Amino acid sequence: MPAGGLDIRTFDAVKALAFIGDLSMGQPTDHSLRTAWLAAQIAGAASFRADICDTVREASLLRWSGCTANAAEFTNTFGDDVEGRAAMLAERPDWAELLNAQGGPAQAIAPLAQIHCEVSGEVARILGLGSETEATLRHIFETWDGNGMPNQLNGKAVPAAVFVVALAGDLEIFSRVYGLEHALVLIAHRANFRYPATLTIPVNTHAAQWLDTLAQLAPAALDAALLTPQMQHSTSPDLIADVLDLKLPWMTGYSRAVATTAAACCARLVADPEASERVYRAGLIHGIGRAAVPNAIWDTPTRLSAAQWEKVRLVPYWTSRAGKQMGTLDQATELASYAYERLDGSGYFRAVGGPALGLEARILAASAAWVALRSKRPWRDALSDVAASELLRTEAEQGRFDSDVVEALLEGEPTATQSASPRNIRYAAETTRLSSREIDVLNLISHGASNKEAARALNLSPSTVRTHVERVFRKLECTTRAAATLKASAMGLLR
Incomplete structure (x- = not known):
């Protein structure tokens, strides 16, 4: 692992996690950003203290940071974890039918909520955000009427920010899916059981104006409106990789291993610590787009259909898109989106090769393949170091990988799946x-x-x-x- 220069602004890590959460929930990639802005307006209109207004910003951005953690369980219960969550958030009739078939919320959703809340609360803790943000995320599915999850707390025992975030999320989703008029009707139906009715009063009054203003906000202005003092600090980008890899249990440690392997390979080829730092960061986040693909596809033990394969091919596209809203990670994200390109142009999503692939992109691609080949997957067993080395060299001879990169990669000792010491x-x-x-x-x-x-x-x-x-x-x-x-x-x- 490179020695220094790795930490990033906490706000950029939070936005990366928000992007991953939006993909996982089947939402537009600005859903959490828009929700956070609306939550701030609701909190301000309700005359909440400044610190609670900061909490609703942070909690809104991280509300879905626990959704990769229960993706496997969601898939086992409901099938498609991405489309199923989109149906759940929009309250579509097909979701109600599916939920009833699984025994209702208490039986089907409560265990998933427990996983989600624990992980999202832990994310806030690792990021060093305030205790109020952590508490809000640990109770994010509790309700005003005391029938929420996972602990059925009385509404007065739940952090007030929980209700603001829930209301802002409903306003963002319902107005986008059904239009504002219908959205306000749905919100009225949830008043006094999902959130206190008093909170909905300013929404009824100002929602149209807020949505119009939000539509006109430039990205920089939106960032400025969401940035809190705690998110101006720095943090390790490793957390992004860890949250990503929670989506699939057999991926645990994979992104860190790719990052460590790529950085070590780069150091053998280039006497530039900054290059090693770039490929390390890129290795950590190269799988961001994986969140958009349902677990059932990743767990398929046989050859993928054309439709399934097309979703997989879009993984680096979504990774590239993530860089547009991640500040200090934009360069690393662009590099990360080349992880599945090949030197002969047979990779994806761009299908470029030759001079279009710089040395760092070639290092990342070979490193990702080297780690993946030696890891067990649902469709094959892990290859031995010898077998993986032979396969990489064969593919280099066929022009898919850079031969010099492959040899530099294989010079090192087999890389462990994680760093040996805590980064946090x-x-x-x-x-x-x-x-x-x-x-x-x-x-x-x-x-x-x-x-x-x-x-x-x-x-x-x-x-x-x-x-x-x-x-x-x-x-x-x-x-x-x-x-x-x-x-x-x-x-x-x-x-």
Whole structure:
């Protein structure tokens, strides 16, 4: 990993996570930005304190930061995790039918909400945002009438920002999907059970004006309106990779491994630390567009259909689009969008090759392939280092990869899937809290292993593994595997 210069502005990390969340929820890629602006208007009209107005901005942007974490469970319950969530947010009739078929919200949604809330709250904590933002995200699905999730808290026990964010989200989605008039009707139906009716009064009065103003805002003006003091600080971009990889358990650690591998390869070829830093960042975020593709496609064990493959081909396109709103990450994101291009022009999404691919793009492409080939996937087993090396060299001979890059890549030792030390100082003191056996169990369950599978791998009984899992959760102060995975990654414990 490059030694310095890696940290980015927290606001840019938050916007990256908002982009990922919008893709995951089947929303336009400015949905969270627009929601945050509307939430600020509602909070201001309700005369909330300045700190709560900042909280609603931050929580609105990070509201969907936990949705990659429960994508696998959402898929198992409802099928298409992207389209299903879009139907849920728009309250489409097909969603109501699907939800009823699964036993209603309490049975089908509550476990997903628990995962989502734990992870999004942890994201706020890792980013160093205020405790009020963390608390808001941990309760983001609670309701005014006390029937929300995951804890059915009485409305007065829920942070006020929760209701502002929920109302702003409804206004943004309903007005876009159904028009403002119908949106206000739907909001009126939710008053006094989803959020207090008093909050909806300024919405009825000012919504048309707010939406007109929002439509005219330039991106820079929107950023200025959303930036809070806490988001002006700096943070590691590693969190973006960790949140991305939560979408698929078998991807755990993949983006960090690509970043580390690419940076090491670059250092062998170029005596320029800034180049290594660029490819490291690009490696972390090269899979941003993966959030737009349903898990069922990624988990397909057989050859993809033409329609499925077309969605996969758009992954780097969406990654490129993300750079348009990510400030200090724009250069790294553009480089990241070349991760699946090939030297002979057979890659995607641009299908360019030759001189159009700079050295850093060639390094990133080869590094991503090298890490992926040695990782187990639903459609194939992991290749050995020898087999992966032979395949890369063969593809280089056929003109798909740069031969010099491949040789420099293979000069190094096989790269672990994660960095060996925590990148986030908040966790530096926590790495000694887990025993070595607990870390072994955590590594297996973080990669999708069940308790029985972990027991077989470690030659333990399932009950012993269950005890270790319970201890890990207790020590890490979480109740879900996704939250434990995110914390373990920040602590540098995954391999």
